[in-house]
Amino acid sequence: EAGVAQSPRYKIIEKRQSVAFWCNPISGHATLYWYQQILGQGPKLLIQFQNNGVVDDSQLPKDRFSAERLKGVDSTLKIQPAKLEDSAVYLCASTQGAQGNTIYFGEGSWLTVV
């Protein structure tokens, strides 16, 4: 079974530039998450989708971050304009949805803002 796919794996941009990350979840997984992991910290939830609807975006900095999952399958996360403090690993994850089900993570997209 294919895992959660993410791209690009690595990205270096200058501050105030924009960047987009793509995620393709495991087939059949209705719930998709984007997490931000800053070096030395645990992952923090940015946004959660159920199919193509947003169910939690309370911690998403909406002035610069946006995300969509138009057809309920793959998703994109965009940052515009980027700040130095956005340097982090952006993790996409998916699950079938029921509590206790395993949430599977992709390898992450590593962003450095200089």
Added chain:
Amino acid sequence: GNSVTQMEGPVTLSEEAFLTINCTYTATGYPSLFWYVQYPGEGLQLLLKATKADDKGSNKGFEATYRKETTSFHLEKGSVQVSDSAVYFCALSDRGNSGYSTLTFGKGTMLLVSP
């Protein structure tokens, strides 16, 4: 709200030593509990999980028991190997404000095992 507290690292051990990484949690409901592992340069991998009180999760020689009375889920391994060197994250899954499951992570504990 929900929270997870882990012991701070790094934890430095010699090969074949006994490992304990402490994890306690705060949750309003009845969460499921997880340990994830992150090897250098890689994403998070599920190590083990427990979905109800007194359940024991185990995998690759690691184990953890869901203790509701002490709100704990400590990770243990009887004999660590150099290849176990990684960052370990304790996490809980509960129905958030959305009504859907979401993971809340601890800050992670780095384990360094020397030959």
